[in-house]
Amino acid sequence: MPLLEVQNLVISVKRGKKTLEIVKGIDFSIEQGEIAALAGESGVGKTLSALSILRLLPPAAKITGGKILFTKSGNETIDITKIDKKSLRRIRGKEISIIFQEPGLSLNPLMRAGDQILEALSLHGHHRYDTKVSQIKVLEMLEKLQFSQPEKIMRSWPHQLSGGMCQRVMIAIAAICRPRLLIADEPTSSLDAVNKGHILSLLSQINRDFGTAILFISHDLSIVQNFCSRTMIMSSGKIIVNENRGSNG
Numbered sequence: 001m002p003l004l005e006v007q008n009l010v011i012s013v014k015r016g017k018k019t020l021e022i023v024k025g026i027d028f029s030i031e032q033g034e035i036a037a038l039a040g041e042s043g044v045g046k047t048l049s050a051l052s053i054l055r056l057l058p059p060a061a062k063i064t065g066g067k068i069l070f071t072k073s074g075n076e077t078i079d080i081t082k083i084d085k086k087s088l089r090r091i092r093g094k095e096i097s098i099i100f101q102e103p104g105l106s107l108n109p110l111m112r113a114g115d116q117i118l119e120a121l122s123l124h125g126h127h128r129y130d131t132k133v134s135q136i137k138v139l140e141m142l143e144k145l146q147f148s149q150p151e152k153i154m155r156s157w158p159h160q161l162s163g164g165m166c167q168r169v170m171i172a173i174a175a176i177c178r179p180r181l182l183i184a185d186e187p188t189s190s191l192d193a194v195n196k197g198h199i200l201s202l203l204s205q206i207n208r209d210f211g212t213a214i215l216f217i218s219h220d221l222s223i224v225q226n227f228c229s230r231t232m233i234m235s236s237g238k239i240i241v242n243e244n245r246g247s248n249g
Contacts, residue, residue, distance in 0.1 A: 002029035003071050003213050004053065004181060010065030011048050011057065023049050024237035025065065030181065032071075035207055035214045037224040040234035046217050047101075049234070050183050053215075054092055055080060070096070073180065093120055097174035101186040103166035107158040113169045114138055114154025120173045141172045144209070145202055164195035171202055178210045185217045200227050 011023035023045040030036050038046050051057050053068055068080040072095055080088070100106040108116055117138045118131075135154070142150035145168045158166060167187060174182055184203060188196040200223070206212050218224050224231050225245070233241035 001071055001075070001077070002069075003032045003034075004030040004215075005069040006049075006053075006066070007069065008066040009049065009052065009063065009068065011045065011052055011061055012064040013048075013061045015060070021064075022061070022237055023052075026234070026237075026239045028232050028239060028242065030213050030215055032180070033207065033211045033213055034230065035204075035216060035228045036230040036232065037216045037218060037228035038232050038234060039218050039221055039224045041219055044234040045237045046219075046234055047185055050098070050185055050215060050217050053080065053181075053183060054096055054098060055088055056098070070181075093123060093174075093179070094177045095179055096181045096183065097177070097179040098183040099167075099170050099174050099185065099187050101189060103170045103190075104158065104163065106170055107166055109158050112154065113156050113158065113161065117141065117154075117169065117172050117176055120176050137176065138172070141176050144205070145172055146198075164191055164198060167191065167195070167199055168202065171199070171206070175206050175210065175212070179212055181213045181215065182206065183215045183217070186219070187216075188218075188220075188223065196223070203227075 006026060006028050008025045008027060009023055010021060010025050012019050013022050026049060038049060040046055048057060048061055052063055057063070063081050066081070069077055070080055071077045072091070118134055121134050121137065138154060139150045142153055147153045147168065153165070153169070161169065188199050191199065203214060207214055216224065216228055228245070230244045231241065232239050
């Protein structure tokens with residue numbers, strides 16, 4: 001049974017008086033523990049497809065066809081396109097997490113980095129009444145993400161961190177609840193070569209240590225081919241290649 005199965009997904013965007021189909025009936029699945037890529041040039045529908053999995057589409061975009069089937073913990077399969085907002089909140093961050101493309105814009109500038117990771121834990125009831133236990137879990141996650149001074153990072157404001165550090169904090173927020181699926185939307189696009197390699201290594205580690213499946217969104221085929229076990233290439237709103245490359249890189 002696939003962890004995620006997208007069936008004939010259609011996403012339409014309203015532009016003025018016109019409604020345009022941007023994603024045109026795509027089908028794909030992700031197995032438990034797999035690292036799969038959704039690749040292609042900018043504007044082909046990759047990010048909209050990814051955002052639809054958590055129903056985070058912008059106001060002008062809507063799912064107008066298809067199903068998004070997800071197997072929750074306990075092997076219950078749900079159609080994300082049909083569940084109510086309360087059920088959706090239980091899934092976001094806990095069962096499915098997302099790393100957005102611009103970490104500097106995604107982090108709250110008015111909250112310290114540690115508080116933002118703690119918030120992800122408390123939203124899903126993890127040690128809600130024991131701050132000390134929660135702080136230990138956050139420090140452990142920051143150590144796992146190779147921060148040499150995790151206590152200092154917890155106290156830091158986003159503007160005090162580099163782009164690579166912000167991206168690692170975003171990974172901590174996304175991974176702290178050990179989700180079954182992690183969506184990474186162009187997580188290396190704004191980073192230099194050294195930080196790109198670092199982020200990819202950390203995502204591989206999360207995949208290995210937690211068994212988290214990863215849907216990796218990218219326009220860079222050279223990264224995708226080395227990092228992912230399967231590559232799905234989109235063009236003009238359709239998946240035109242679905243290639244299995246064996247074990248994860």
